[in-house]
Amino acid sequence: xxxxxxxxxxxxxxxxxxxxxxxxxxxxxxxxxxxxxxxxxxxxxxxxxxxxxxxxxxxxxxxxxxxxxxxxxxxxxxxxxxxxxxxxxxxxxxxxxxxxxxxxxxxxxxxxxxxxxxxxxxxxxxxxxxxxxxxxxxxxxxxxxxxxxxxxxxxxxxxxxxxxxxxxxxxxxxxxxxxxxxxxxxxxxxxxxxxxxxxxxxxxxxxxxxxxxxxxxxxxxxxxxxxxxxxxxxxxxxxxxxxxxxxxxxxxxxxxxxxxxxxxxxxxxxxxxxxxxxxxxxxxxxxxxxxxxxxxxxxxxxxxxxxxxxxxxxxxxxxxxxxxxxxxxxxxxxxxxxxxxxxxxxxxxxxxxxxxxxxxxxxxxxxxxxxxxxxxxxxxxxxxxxxxxxxxxxxxxxxxxxxxxxxxxxxxxxxxxxxxxxxxxxxxxxxxxxxxxxxxxxxxxxxxxxxxxxxxxxxxxxxxxxxxxxxxxxxxxxxxxxxxxxxxxxxxx
Amino acid sequence: xxxxxxxxxxxxxxxxxxxxxxxxxxxxxxxxxxxxxxxxxxxxxxxxxxxxxxxxxxxxxxxxxxxxxxxxxxxxxxxxxxxxxxxxxxxxxxxxxxxxxxxxxxxxxxxxxxxxxxxxxxxxxxxxxxxxxxxxxxxxxxxxxxxxxx
Numbered sequence: 001x002x003x004x005x006x007x008x009x010x011x012x013x014x015x016x017x018x019x020x021x022x023x024x025x026x027x028x029x030x031x032x033x034x035x036x037x038x039x040x041x042x043x044x045x046x047x048x049x050x051x052x053x054x055x056x057x058x059x060x061x062x063x064x065x066x067x068x069x070x071x072x073x074x075x076x077x078x079x080x081x082x083x084x085x086x087x088x089x090x091x092x093x094x095x096x097x098x099x100x101x102x103x104x105x106x107x108x109x110x111x112x113x114x115x116x117x118x119x120x121x122x123x124x125x126x127x128x129x130x131x132x133x134x135x136x137x138x139x140x141x142x143x144x145x146x147x148x149x150x151x152x153x154x155x156x157x158x159x160x161x162x163x164x165x166x167x168x169x170x171x172x173x174x175x176x177x178x179x180x181x182x183x184x185x186x187x188x189x190x191x192x193x194x195x196x197x198x199x200x201x202x203x204x205x206x207x208x209x210x211x212x213x214x215x216x217x218x219x220x221x222x223x224x225x226x227x228x229x230x231x232x233x234x235x236x237x238x239x240x241x242x243x244x245x246x247x248x249x250x251x252x253x254x255x256x257x258x259x260x261x262x263x264x265x266x267x268x269x270x271x272x273x274x275x276x277x278x279x280x281x282x283x284x285x286x287x288x289x290x291x292x293x294x295x296x297x298x299x300x301x302x303x304x305x306x307x308x309x310x311x312x313x314x315x316x317x318x319x320x321x322x323x324x325x326x327x328x329x330x331x332x333x334x335x336x337x338x339x340x341x342x343x344x345x346x347x348x349x350x351x352x353x354x355x356x357x358x359x360x361x362x363x364x365x366x367x368x369x370x371x372x373x374x375x376x377x378x379x380x381x382x383x384x385x386x387x388x389x390x391x392x393x394x395x396x397x398x399x400x401x402x403x404x405x406x407x408x409x410x411x412x413x414x415x416x417x418x419x420x421x422x423x424x425x426x427x428x429x430x431x432x433x434x435x436x437x438x439x440x441x442x443x444x445x446x447x448x449x450x451x452x453x454x455x456x457x458x459x460x461x462x463x464x465x466x467x468x469x470x471x472x473x474x475x476x477x478x479x480x481x482x483x484x485x486x487x488x489x490x491x492x493x
Numbered sequence: 494x495x496x497x498x499x500x501x502x503x504x505x506x507x508x509x510x511x512x513x514x515x516x517x518x519x520x521x522x523x524x525x526x527x528x529x530x531x532x533x534x535x536x537x538x539x540x541x542x543x544x545x546x547x548x549x550x551x552x553x554x555x556x557x558x559x560x561x562x563x564x565x566x567x568x569x570x571x572x573x574x575x576x577x578x579x580x581x582x583x584x585x586x587x588x589x590x591x592x593x594x595x596x597x598x599x600x601x602x603x604x605x606x607x608x609x610x611x612x613x614x615x616x617x618x619x620x621x622x623x624x625x626x627x628x629x630x631x632x633x634x635x636x637x638x639x640x641x642x643x
Contacts, residue, residue, distance in 0.1 A: 008586060016573050019566050062579075062587040 003051040008059050008072050010044040010086055011123045013037050018116035021109055027101060030112040035093045037116060041123065042086035045079070052079035053481045058129070066129070067190035073129025076481035080333060081256045082126045083478075088248035088340050089119050091464075092348070095457035096241040099351055103239040104151050111151055115245065118144035122253045131179045131189045131265075134257060135172065138221070142168045145250065149238040160233035167220055167230040174217030175257075181210035182265075194265050202270055211271055214261050221254035224318060225288035228311045235307035240351030243303060247310060247347050248340035255317055255336060259329075262321075263486040272324050281322035286416055288315030293423035297430070302350050303360045305427055306343065309386065312420060313339045319413065320401050328404035329483035330476070335397035337475050338385070341468060342394055345382035345461035349375055352454045356447040365431055367440025372449050376435045378458045383428035385465040388421050392469040396476070504546040511539035519612045523601055529608035533615025540616075541623050549627050558624055561617045568614030575606050 017037030024030045051057060052074045059072040066073075074082075104111050121141025128134050146168070150161040183189055185206050186197040201207060216227070223231040231251075235243050262271045272278050292312030299305035313335065320332030352375045353368065354360045369376045385392035398417060405413035440446070449455075468475050515536030522528035544552045556564075575587070582591035589603025590596065 005580075005585070012573075012576075012586065016570075016577075019570050019573065022566050023563060060585060063585045063590065 003047060004057045004059055006044055007048045007052075007057055007074055008061075008127065010041040010048065010082060011072075011120050011127060013040045013044070014116040014120035014123070018113040018120065021116055022113035024109045027108050030109040031093075031097050031100070034112040034116055035090075038086065038090045038093050038119065041119070042083070042090040045083040045086040045123075048074060049076075049079040049083050049478065052076055053478075067188050067193035070128070070130045070133050071190065072127045073192060074127055076478065076485040077256070077260070077333075077483075078126050080478045080482045081252060081336070082123055084252060084337050084340055085119070085122050085126060085249045088344055089245060091457060091461060092241065092244050092248070092344060095244065095348055095351075095454055098451060098453050099240050099355055102355055103153055103241070111148070114144045114147045114151075115242075117141070118148060118245075119249075122249055125253050126256060129191050131182065131191055131194065133189075135176050135179060138172050138175065138257075141250070141253075142172060142221075145242075145246065148242045148246075149234050151242065152237040152239050154237045156233070157237035160230075160237045164230040164234045167227075171217045171220030171227075174213045174220070176217075178210040178213035178217060178261075181206050181213065185210075191260065191265055195267065198266065199270075202266070202274075208274055211262075211266055211275060211277075215258065215275075215277070218254050218258035218261070219284075222251050222258060222318075223254075223311055223314055225284050225291060225311065225315065228288070228292075228314075231311060232304050232307040235310070236301060236304040240303075240347070240354055244344055244347045244351060247306070248344040251310065251314055252336045252340060255314070255321075255332070259321065259332075259486055263329075268324055268487060278322050278324055281318050282413075285315040285317075285319035285322055286413075288312060288318070289416065289420045290315075290423075293420045293427070296427045297423060299427075300362050301360055302353075302362060302365065302431060303347070305362075305430075306346055306350065309424070309427065310339075310343060312424075313343070313386070315420075316397070316401060316417070319417075320404060323404045323408055323410075325404055325407060326480070326483050326487055327400060327407055329486060330479045331397060331400035331404050333479035333482045334400055334475055337479065338393035338397045338465075338468065341461060341465050342382050342385040342392075345458060345465060346379060346386065348454075348458040348461060349379035349382060352450045352458060353379075353447075355454060356450050357445070362430065362434055364444065365434040366438040366444070367435070368447065369432075369436035371440070371447055374455050375450050375458070376432075378455075378462045379435075380428070380432055381462045382465055383432070385469070387424045387428060390469075391466060393465045393475070394469075396469055396472050400476075500546055504542055508539050508543050511542065512536055515539060515612075515616075519609065520605070522608050523604045529611025529613075530615050532608075533612040533617075534619060536612070537616045537619035537623070540620055544623065544627065549624065549631075553624070556620070558621070561621050561624070565614055565617040565621060568610040568612070568617065571610035571613070572607050575603055575610070579603075 014037050017033055021030045021033050024033060053076040057074040058066070060066055061070045100108065100111065118141045121137045121144060124137030125134050125141065128137060146161050146165045149164060150158050179189070182194055185201045185204065186194055188194055188197060198207065220227040235247065238246070262268065289312045292308045292315060296305045296308035296312065299308060317332045317335045320328045320335060350360055353365065353372065356372060357364050385394040388394040388398040398421065402414050402417055515532045518527035518535060519529060519532035522532065540552065579588035579591055580586055584591040589600050593599040593602050
């Protein structure tokens with residue numbers, strides 16, 4: 001079996017395992033099957049990345065040759081995102097067992113089946129080279145995600161899930177309208193074929209409208225600033241494990257789809273010229289960085305605080321895109337990867353506290369630094385990464401972002417990035433202050449250190465944050481290859 | 494509704510025909526209009542008519558809820574199994590040509606099997622959704638009766 005023939009199985013294995021999972025009773029087997037399927041998927045994605053960086057892989061489903069048939073077309077950009085998604089899921093699952101047992105005590109088979117569906121949907125979006133197939137996988141992952149969020153023990157999870165359902169459906173519909181317009185104009189749905197046929201018809205209002213619809217639709221799924229309203233509630237009320245998984249994967253995949261359309265299908269020399277896309281994205285990105293960080297500084301609920309911080313971090317990624325250069329795109333891909341690392345670690349630490357204390361409110365963090373030193377130290381170290389302290393992964397991506405801004409002579413962006421990093425210090429410091437510098441009130445239940453099953457995965461991710469802050473070969477190499485694949489017309493055979 | 498003689502007679506007459514028509518769409522779907530999705534819906538519509546006339550409990554004796562749940566998954570598993578069979582026999586995922594020696598026979602076998610999986614899943618999902626909603630009302634009624642009593 002060649003790598004090309006193996007590659008689609010990173011989507012198929014979770015998809016088929018989800019069916020098995022849905023039938024399994026009890027608490028152990030669904031988790032075990034999920035773990036095995038996710039690790040298999042991650043290993044396949046890891047094997048695919050080096051091969052895809054060399055040459056674009058193409059797999060035709062049912063042996064119907066593209067562009068008629070559906071193909072999976074993988075270059076450095078998709079392979080990088082796919083490895084991130086599958087890898088994050090594989091790292092999060094060992095952590096999931098205890099947390100899910102506590103928060104979703106019943107019908108775990110269905111819960112893990114939904115998780116696997118969401119995972120295979122996200123991977124399918126990433127690997128597919130067919131525009132309509134991307135929409136179908138987007139719906140698979142979104143519907144599964146709504147179900148996962150609704151599993152939250154707080155009743156407000158239902159409302160959060162419903163709100164996400166409405167906004168997510170609007171986003172997916174916008175994407176579908178955009179794809180429909182493209183199909184009307186070109187008669188093809190294959191991304192590479194679209195890229196070839198679009199130049200002839202691209203000076204029409206239909207194609208311009210298609211670009212606008214796709215940007216807005218994916219902006220919704222990406223939680224770009226004015227379209228981010230679904231995210232804080234969804235992240236806050238979902239079960240901790242779902243938040244951990246979504247924070248590292250869902251928005252990243254949406255960003256990837258947007259980039260794929262803007263850069264590969266429409267070609268940057270058109271999409272950044274015909275609409276003031278660069279300016280629009282830059283303004284929204286900066287606004288998102290500020291608004292997200294600002295609101296995060298005042299949130300009493302730590303999960304919600306981290307959710308708003310995610311809105312700000314999405315801003316950094318979009319800022320890198322708006323600079324339209326290899327370095328800028330590299331920074332965007334780097335931050336996509338590194339943000340997944342740090343946010344997953346932070347949400348894991350908070351989830352561990354919720355497991356022990358039963359609440360994620362700031363007032364319940366008081367005095368925890370003494371009784372749960374390992375958990376809170378993990379939180380503080382991952383917090384350093386999100387601030388962007390040297391030797392952490394967050395520093396590397398911010399460094400590239402600043403470099404990209406300086407290359408374009410946009411020194412004011414550097415100032416803005418630094419100011420929002422200072423705001424990150426403020427919101428991370430609030431937790432540290434509560435945990436170490438305040439006494440635990442007498443009426444609060446005393447909480448001991450968390451079980452090792454939760455601590456070890458959290459610390460593995462914290463260690464990864466530092467590892468990728470020092471050894472940047474995989475991240476910078478992969479991100480540069482991804483950026484070059486997108487800007488250099490990587491879809492061309 | 495159950496006491497209405499006309500409804501009972503017409504339903505008893507129609508339900509087998511509806512289900513038969515569903516199966517017709519299912520098994521002629523590969524070369525004429527139809528296919529698993531439509532067949533599943535038509536079949537489930539016949540079942541829903543049965544529930545409306547004879548009640549949910551009678552219908553659940555024929556196909557228990559757990560069986561629906563298993564069949565729902567089994568349909569997709571059948572679909573995936575055909576896809577995997579293509580890989581095992583040396584082709585791509587969902588590649589029907591390696592399944593049988595003849596080209597047309599292979600495509601026909603593949604598409605009928607896959608569509609049968611689709612039909613089973615669609616029919617049972619529709620039945621399950623209907624069961625959950627129908628059950629909900631009786632549960633809600635039962636809960637309300639209990640609330641009224643002090």
